[in-house]
Amino acid sequence: MHQDPTENIVEILLSKSTVKQKAYRNVCRAFKELEQEAQLLIDVISAKTTERDQDIKLSVEPVSDQEFHIRIAGDLLVFVLHTNIISLPEDYEYNKSNYVADQPLRKYLGQINVYNFMADSFEFNRLNDPGYLLARLLINSENYFIVEGERQIGFMFKSISAKPLDKVDLDILIKLIISQAADNDLVVPPFPNIRKITVREKLEKTQSLGAGNKIGFQMSYQNETKS
Template sequence: MSLEQDPIKHIARLIETKSAVKQQTFRNLCQNFKTLEKEAKKVVSKINAELTSKDKDVTLAVTRINDREFHVKVAGDLLVFLMHTNIIILDSAHGYNKSPFVEENAMRKYLGQINIYNFMADSFKYNRLNDPGYLIARLFCNYENHFLVEGERQLSFMYEKVSEKPISNTDLNIIAQLVMSQSIDNDLVTAPFPDIRVISLHQKIEKTQALGGGYKIGFQMSYQQKID
């Protein structure tokens, strides 16, 4: 705001533009999160139908926690889907903010965010509070409902650039499939022997990963990968 501007008019213009854009972005985010949960249920249902040898202890299920969180149990893994309630912008150095798409319309930089974490199912079952969860992907959408995804493997190149069209149910279904597949593909690695040779009584009582909970391998977000 310049010194010549009327503060009241300046605030009014901001409300008409930035605040309105953020509200529309949030509405899109809420709808996309609901649709993502529905599509995840469809994927789980199809996978269950394809299982020929069903072990009663190997389960696939979707559990709704609240309007901002749902879980997908995929055998020994638990995917936690979290909707961020605040509209954010990416770091100024991020490629999205430097894209012609945002340069054409600065309001497109405001994004809603859904984070998807991969936990071990036993971490929740046995309340192992110190077990880690890994951010396997994060989905962003703007007020026009265009989207991009940061993640690993296929997610890192399929959706790393902003979409040309608004997000669809098909897009969300594919994203759900990919994160489930990646959670299973990344195996659990136990801690090195010297690291767990000595534990405290507190660690024993709390059932921390010092008892061999292990950690996931292969997790690297696309923005962390080296660009030549």
């Protein structure tokens, strides 16, 4: 006689649902605090830069409960809170860590992605201009977190956190993101690639002709684990 799996299904759904709801609450709270920390930092930077150059555009612009923008001169940083809780690929170092092995439900994560665009792309509605993923913040039901990114971001956050996320972490992350965006220069296409255009291209892309693109990068998987 086969055992009825109904109760087992119910327990699995309940346990997963509870963990995912906790992770989502954590990532929503982090998103709001991230926006608050961004505003505090922009206020400080603006006070310092205005003394020497009043034309530098700096602002934090709320868009919705799941999105806000930071304008840094010619850059626009787009912060997006994803409403779905995700898990990483099985071969990801985080999933192979003792931390997840001890409690597999820790693998469920809320995520915030940060994209780097040129501000002019939005101002002039240049729909084909690319943006690049600058950083990704992942948070689980226990409020432990992972940050993916390159250069300083990847160096500062090398593995799963040793403690729950707090405002100090968010302050450091915001500063690193803004610093990296400001240091990420435009690169124009080679001259032979742009010396000939069609009339259609001229009419459709007047504002973007000769414009550069932000340098993009691929996310690096974390190589260290929490023991």
